[in-house]
Amino acid sequence: MHTYQMYINGQGCDPISGTWFDSMDPYTGECWASIPRGNADDVEMAVDAAHKAFESEAWCGLTATARGKMVKKFGKILLDNAEKLAAIEVRDNGKLYTEVVNQCRYMTEWFEYYGGLADKVEGAVPPIDKPNVLNYTRYEPLGVCACITPWNSPLLLLAWKLAPALAAGNTVVIKPSEYTSASTIELAKLSELAGFPPGVINVVTGYSSEVGEPLVAHKKVKKIAFTGGEEGGRKVNIAGAADFKKVTLELGGKSANIVFDDADLDQALNGVISGIFAASGQTCIAGSRLLLQDSIHDEFVDRLVEIAKTAQLGNPMSEDTQIAPIATEPQYRKILAYIDIAKAEGARCVLGGGPGEAAGKHQGLFVLPTIFVDVNNGMRIAQEEVFGPVLSVIRFKDEAEAIAIANDVDYGLAAGVWSKSLDRAINVSERLQAGTVWVNTYRSTSYTSPFGGYKSSGLGRENGQEAIKDYLQVKSIWLHTGEVTKNPYARR
Ligand code: NAD
Numbered sequence: 001m002h003t004y005q006m007y008i009n010g011q012g013c014d015p016i017s018g019t020w021f022d023s024m025d026p027y028t029g030e031c032w033a034s035i036p037r038g039n040a041d042d043v044e045m046a047v048d049a050a051h052k053a054f055e056s057e058a059w060c061g062l063t064a065t066a067r068g069k070m071v072k073k074f075g076k077i078l079l080d081n082a083e084k085l086a087a088i089e090v091r092d093n094g095k096l097y098t099e100v101v102n103q104c105r106y107m108t109e110w111f112e113y114y115g116g117l118a119d120k121v122e123g124a125v126p127p128i129d130k131p132n133v134l135n136y137t138r139y140e141p142l143g144v145c146a147c148i149t150p151w152n153s154p155l156l157l158l159a160w161k162l163a164p165a166l167a168a169g170n171t172v173v174i175k176p177s178e179y180t181s182a183s184t185i186e187l188a189k190l191s192e193l194a195g196f197p198p199g200v201i202n203v204v205t206g207y208s209s210e211v212g213e214p215l216v217a218h219k220k221v222k223k224i225a226f227t228g229g230e231e232g233g234r235k236v237n238i239a240g241a242a243d244f245k246k247v248t249l250e251l252g253g254k255s256a257n258i259v260f261d262d263a264d265l266d267q268a269l270n271g272v273i274s275g276i277f278a279a280s281g282q283t284c285i286a287g288s289r290l291l292l293q294d295s296i297h298d299e300f301v302d303r304l305v306e307i308a309k310t311a312q313l314g315n316p317m318s319e320d321t322q323i324a325p326i327a328t329e330p331q332y333r334k335i336l337a338y339i340d341i342a343k344a345e346g347a348r349c350v351l352g353g354g355p356g357e358a359a360g361k362h363q364g365l366f367v368l369p370t371i372f373v374d375v376n377n378g379m380r381i382a383q384e385e386v387f388g389p390v391l392s393v394i395r396f397k398d399e400a401e402a403i404a405i406a407n408d409v410d411y412g413l414a415a416g417v418w419s420k421s422l423d424r425a426i427n428v429s430e431r432l433q434a435g436t437v438w439v440n441t442y443r444s445t446s447y448t449s450p451f452g453g454y455k456s457s458g459l460g461r462e463n464g465q466e467a468i469k470d471y472l473q474v475k476s477i478w479l480h481t482g483e484v485t486k487n488p489y490a491r492r
Contacts, residue, residue: 003034004181006042006205007188009049010198015206016041023182026094026325027316029363033091035181038206040214043173046202050144050171051220053199060141060169068118071167074194075111078104078159081190085155085183090316092180093151093327094365095279097317107159110463113447114163117468121168130492132482139472141169142246143222146215148236150228151177151327152282152387154184157250160451160462161225166200168471170223174203175212177228179328181205208232219243223471226250227284230385230456237459248460248470250284251453252385253413255434256406257287257442260399261295263418264440269303271416271442272391277311277369278443280324281389282331284457285414287442289375289382290393291402297395301373305351308369313358323356325364326388332365335388339370342381347372347392377405385411399428407433412454416442435461 003020005012015036022031036042053059062070078085086101123137147161154176165172176184181203188203204211212232216224216239226236227250240247257275259268275287292300314321326332339353352368367388375382375392382392396402406415415434419425429437435452438444445451445463452461460470485492 001032001034002182004036004185004205006036006038006046007185007201007203008042008046009202010192012189015039016045021178023092023179024329025091026327027364029365033182035178036205038204038211040210042204042206043211043214043218046173046204047144047215047218047220049199050173050202053197054141054143054171056197056199058197059171059200064119064121064169067169068115068167070115070194070196071111071118071163072115074166074191074196075108075115075163077190077193078111078187079108082108085186087317088186089155089180089183092182093154094316094325095152095282095327096321096324098319099279103153103156107156110159110163110447114167114468117164117465118167121468121472123474132480134479134481135476137474137476139168139469140475142471142473143170144220145170145172145223145225145471146218146221147172147174148212148215148224148226148228149174149176149184151179152279152284154180155187157227158184158187162201164468165223165225165471166196168468170471171200172202173215173221174201175215176203176205178205178207213239216240216245217242221245224248225462233458246470248452248462249458250451250462251413251456251458252387252411253284253286253453253457254289254383254385254409254411255285255287255414255416256289256291256432257416258291258396258402258406258418258428259293259296259300260402260417260419260421260424261293262420262424264420265296265300265303267440268418269300269307271418271440272304273307275416275442276391277308277323277389280326280367282327282387283443285436285443286387287414287416288386288391289377289406289409290391291396291405292393293402294395294397297393301350301371301393305371308351308371311369313356313366313368315358321358323366323369323389325358325366327365329365331387332367335367335386335390338381338384338386338388338390342372342375342379342390342392345379345381346374347379347381348374352389377408383409399424403428403431410456413457414438
């Protein structure tokens, strides 16, 4: 068992409560690490450290260029440590090492990109409709930012927040998921090597009620960047509103993957499988509703089942494994409950439909790749986020019906369109209510392209140039350049 410490003001520290909780390896079922159980007092210490760091000459005295270089250096250090960080993350959330290590290598690009942007966010000199005045604007950091992350991709999703927050000149208090805290603590410790002053990056671990809630309610926190479920997102948004904090929310999804009869079906099959079964379906962008045009429905389902049933369940560290365990026990139970709900609603299970078993001796939380047909879009299995390897297949007749079904859901995170017709691809993409639409591909994201949700899938965008503005505020400065004003009572 490894006993972790939180990371506050540039040093490891034990929780004020003096208590730790266990982190379980979802593949072996064994507890492998002790995680500090933080509370409001630890939050107070971390926010105080972050606030002091924000005002310190060592941080706010840096030029944007120097700050950007530090952010980029941090990215290089993370790249050097990608394998180590990935192995820790796999122990916590059980995801395939091959995917996690690629994520850990890729996340360094966020630090390179936003580090480079640090000295390129330019203010303006607006032409003013008055004589003898110079007006200019500048972008300034907000202060302490709370970065709250889920368990499915803890480090990558942290990088989406941390890189722009730091490049903009803020300081951060990170609250990782209680299920996957270890890799975030390790990442924070590495920040010392990049030269960040103490207090710029802090991590407080623990439960949402004991750490997350006091953090988002703290007066000195000026911005909340949250990735998680709809329920948590709603509470965070309400808490943030009390003090007019800036809030960005990356929430859940129920994304439609739409296959038209003029699609390249081999390509579509691969996209549908990776869309729902990669990461055992535990991704916000999972293509969990497969919309199939009538004329190809039966053939496509047969071929899908043939491929999906060959998936190897097993050790996430092994390159041969295709389906890893579910990350947490509550999530495992939730997925199985949704499978029962779907059966009770009258959906027909053509693959899987229950717990799975992997080769070898272990207690892993496996769920079989599961496919339901005869799903109607009003069923709960078509409307609610399962966050597991469970696919709902829905028929449609034509473009108009496909678009209507795809949009008939509270979520709006992503969608896929499979068609060889350029006209159709463009028309359908533009009418889908989703923050990301992929055409003849699925599951791509990049630091250069905005990502976020329509409707209940979130507020604001991460990634891309604009995202850094969510960590900045604009100030307008007026300089009088003429003679003394004659009438001091008149508005200028
Ligand atoms: P969750 O909402 O339970 O928890 C996410 C994080 O928020 C955790 O650190 C948790 O402790 C904290 N938290 C929860 N309620 C809080 C509150 N009231 N105040 C402060 N902090 C709070 O989500 P989860 O189960 O860890 O993650 C799965 C969810 O995340 C899914 O719904 C998934 O779709 C979503 N997700 C979204 C994206 C995206 O980019 N849109 C990416 C990954 C995951």
